[in-house]
Amino acid sequence: MKKYNHTTYAILGILTTDCKSGYAIKQLIDQSLNHFWKISYGQIYPTLKKIVEDGLAEVRTAATEGKPDRNEYFLTPKGIETLKRWLEQPVEQLPVERNEVLLKLFFGRYQSKQSTTRVLEDYKQKLEERYQTYVNVEQAIKSHDANQEDAWYWLCTLDYGKRATLAAIDWCTASLETFKRKEN
Amino acid sequence: MKKYNHTTYAILGILTTDCKSGYAIKQLIDQSLNHFWKISYGQIYPTLKKIVEDGLAEVRTAATEGKPDRNEYFLTPKGIETLKRWLEQPVEQLPVERNEVLLKLFFGRYQSKQSTTRVLEDYKQKLEERYQTYVNVEQAIKSHDANQEDAWYWLCTLDYGKRATLAAIDWCTASLETFKRKEN
DNA sequence: CATGCCATGTAAGCGGTTACATGATTGC
DNA sequence: GCAATCATGTAACCGCTTACATGGCATG
Numbered sequence: 001m002k003k004y005n006h007t008t009y010a011i012l013g014i015l016t017t018d019c020k021s022g023y024a025i026k027q028l029i030d031q032s033l034n035h036f037w038k039i040s041y042g043q044i045y046p047t048l049k050k051i052v053e054d055g056l057a058e059v060r061t062a063a064t065e066g067k068p069d070r071n072e073y074f075l076t077p078k079g080i081e082t083l084k085r086w087l088e089q090p091v092e093q094l095p096v097e098r099n100e101v102l103l104k105l106f107f108g109r110y111q112s113k114q115s116t117t118r119v120l121e122d123y124k125q126k127l128e129e130r131y132q133t134y135v136n137v138e139q140a141i142k143s144h145d146a147n148q149e150d151a152w153y154w155l156c157t158l159d160y161g162k163r164a165t166l167a168a169i170d171w172c173t174a175s176l177e178t179f180k181r182k183e184n
Numbered sequence: 185m186k187k188y189n190h191t192t193y194a195i196l197g198i199l200t201t202d203c204k205s206g207y208a209i210k211q212l213i214d215q216s217l218n219h220f221w222k223i224s225y226g227q228i229y230p231t232l233k234k235i236v237e238d239g240l241a242e243v244r245t246a247a248t249e250g251k252p253d254r255n256e257y258f259l260t261p262k263g264i265e266t267l268k269r270w271l272e273q274p275v276e277q278l279p280v281e282r283n284e285v286l287l288k289l290f291f292g293r294y295q296s297k298q299s300t301t302r303v304l305e306d307y308k309q310k311l312e313e314r315y316q317t318y319v320n321v322e323q324a325i326k327s328h329d330a331n332q333e334d335a336w337y338w339l340c341t342l343d344y345g346k347r348a349t350l351a352a353i354d355w356c357t358a359s360l361e362t363f364k365r366k367e368n
Numbered sequence: 369c370a371t372g373c374c375a376t377g378t379a380a381g382c383g384g385t386t387a388c389a390t391g392a393t394t395g396c
Numbered sequence: 397g398c399a400a401t402c403a404t405g406t407a408a409c410c411g412c413t414t415a416c417a418t419g420g421c422a423t424g
Contacts, residue, residue, distance in 0.1 A: 005383065006284060013291035023403050033290065036283040040385055045405055068392045068403050087288050087295045090306035094314060097281050099220040100190060102341045104271050106217065107197035109337060111271045122274035130278060152366060153293060157286045160355045167351035171344045182336060189411070207375050224413055229377055252375050252420045 001085065007043050008051065012075065012083040015057060020072035022048055032154070035134065035161040048073055056082055105175075117176065124172035131165045134158055185269065191227050192235065196259065196267040199241060204256035206232055216338070219318065219345040232257055240266055289359075301360065308356035315349045318342055 010033075011025060019028045022044045029039050048071075051057045056079030062072045075083070101123045108116040138158055141151055195209060203212045206228045213223050232255075235241045240263030246256045259267070285307045292300040322342055325335055 006282070006287070007383075010287055013287070016291065016294050021403080022405090033287070034280065036280065036286045038280050038282070041403095041405075042385060042387095042407090043383075049405095066393065067401090070403065083291070084295065087291060088299045088303075090303050091284050091288075091310070094310050095284075096218070096220065096222050098190070098222075099344070100275050100279075102220045102344060103190070103194055103197070103217070104275075106337055106341060107200065107267070107271060109333065110200050111268065115272045119272070119274050126275070126278050149293065152362075153290055156359050156362075157290055159358070160283070160286060160352070163351040163355045164348060167347040168344070171347045174343070175340050178336075178340075191411075205375080206377085225375095225377075226379090226413060226415095227411075233377095250421065251373090254375065 001082070002054070004082070004086075007039060008047055009083065009086045010037060010039065011044065011047055011051065012056065012079055012086075015073055015075050015079070016083070020074065021062075021070040023070065033157075036157060051079070055079075113179070117179065120172055120176050120179070124169060124176070127165050127169045127172065131162065131169065134162045134165065138162070185266070186238070188266070188270075191223060192231055193267065193270045194221060194223065195228065195231055195235065196240065196263055196270075199257055199259050199263070200267070204258065205246075205254040207254065217341075220341060235263070239263075297363070301363065304356055304360050304363070308353060308360070311349050311353045311356065315346065315353065318346045318349065322346070 010029070014025050014028055017028070019025050022041065025044055026039065026041060029037055048057075051073070052059055055076055057073045057075050059071050059073055061069050063069050101119065104119055105116060108119075138155065141154055141158075194213070198209050198212055201212070203209050206225065209228055210223065210225060213221055232241075235257070236243055239260055241257045241259050243255050243257055245253055247253050285303065288303055289300065292303075322339065325338055325342075
């Protein structure tokens with residue numbers, strides 16, 4: 001069985017939904033997965049091409065009224081099999097997420113206290129903004145989402161984002177506090 | 185002022201410490217920054233070359249007894265200035281950290297419950313192992329570190345790792361719980 | 369004399385972004 | 397006629413990993 005990159009599996013996964021074209025895939029990711037995934041057209045179209053070449057999906061050109069034609073992709077049994085195999089497989093190893101702020105803090109020894117404080121406070125503020133957008137999205141889903149089944153998965157991934165962001169905010173608060181106390 | 189990538193700034197930062205060679209830089213990152221940064225020789229040596237070309241550092245070949253010669257790099261005033269400017273600058277925007285588990289969960293709608301549960305449990309276990317290594321490192325630092333100043337920064341970045349990991353573990357627990365309840 | 373650590377480097381290739389090119393349709 | 401949205405695609409480039417190549421020195 002051939003191995004593919006995460007982007008390919010993400011696209012295969014999306015092709016199980018109503019989103020069948022490159023443009024629609026981009027929209028779905030930007031709107032629904034944007035807090036833990038992103039993608040560019042420069043990846044999407046070549047990947048779709050490859051998916052068809054490998055017999056994981058088939059293209060059909062759909063003519064819609066009032067809009068340009070779109071190429072719609074449909075998973076083949078082989079494509080579904082490939083996706084399923086990946087879904088069942090546990091994650092190999094936890095990735096190291098690079099953190100620019102931690103890096104700056106680490107070298108902050110050789111920098112002024114105000115400067116380090118400013119960077120941390122700015123980071124905290126950005127995290128708080130992100131948290132707020134998560135809360136807003138959550139409210140929007142909870143209040144008007146018809147599809148209960150979809151809503152659960154949505155809220156679950158959103159919950160991850162909220163928890164992770166909150167933990168980072170708490171860390172900022174605590175670090176700023178002890179950093180202030182620390183005499184230089 | 186020219187812009188550099190994060191790797192370049194990371195190396196400039198390390199060159200302010202006692203680590204002055206490519207090999208030593210790799211060691212420091214693997215040992216001390218491994219929970220939020222990583223690097224390969226394939227980046228280090230070409231980047232060091234570029235750093236010298238741009239006048240941010242100078243090389244001197246140091247002969248040590250009992251070991252092969254090593255090229256040691258020393259920051260120039262221009263290099264120090266470049267580093268400082270970066271350190272002062274707040275992070276532009278929070279990166280989207282791609283999460284394979286969330287992706288799998290999101291497409292889990294079309295997968296068996298056992299399969300999704302297994303992936304989540306495996307993820308949780310890996311997170312717990314990571315947490316434990318953080319705790320162990322923390323203990324090691326607290327018990328025998330002579331340099332108080334260094335220890336604070338060390339523990340601070342480690343604290344971030346602990347909080348982030350713990351938040352992810354909690355999310356796993358909660359998700360597994362509600363997922364179990366959820367009838368299909 | 370083999371293993372392991374110290375040390376430096378390069379080349380191929382992957383994954384991804386950005387910028388660009390093209391063009392249809394809709395609504396102001 | 398112009399802007400916005402829908403829609404597909406490519407080329408250049410960046411960042412990074414992996415695999416490979418080379419060789420000194422030390423120890424058992």
